[in-house]
Amino acid sequence: MAVALLITFETSQADHIVTQLRAYKEREFDRNPPRGFIGASVAEEDGKVIFRSEWQDDDALENTRDSAPFEACLDLCDIYADDRTDEKIEI
DSSP: OOOOEEEEOOSOOHHHHHHHHHHHIIEEEEEEEOOTTEEEEEEETTEEEEEEEEEESHHHHHHTTTSSSHHHHHHHHHHHHHHHEEEEEEO
16 A cells, blocks of 8 residues: 655754655656655645655565655654654655
């Protein structure tokens, strides 16, 4: 079953988080999409940055979540975030 990972950052420095997530998306997902990747988007609204990625199944998502580039990107985003929530949903 297809899944989506929805990560929401609450922050007063949204531009830093948006920059990191867009760079990651362009560098990793757009140029050389991992196996099982469907799509990703980055949006900013009212001090919240929402990163949504869609995957063919749980295994594809987990393989990417465990990758060093993905973890490094989220670590950089966490520096600027006041709060972060992760939610995996079925699509």
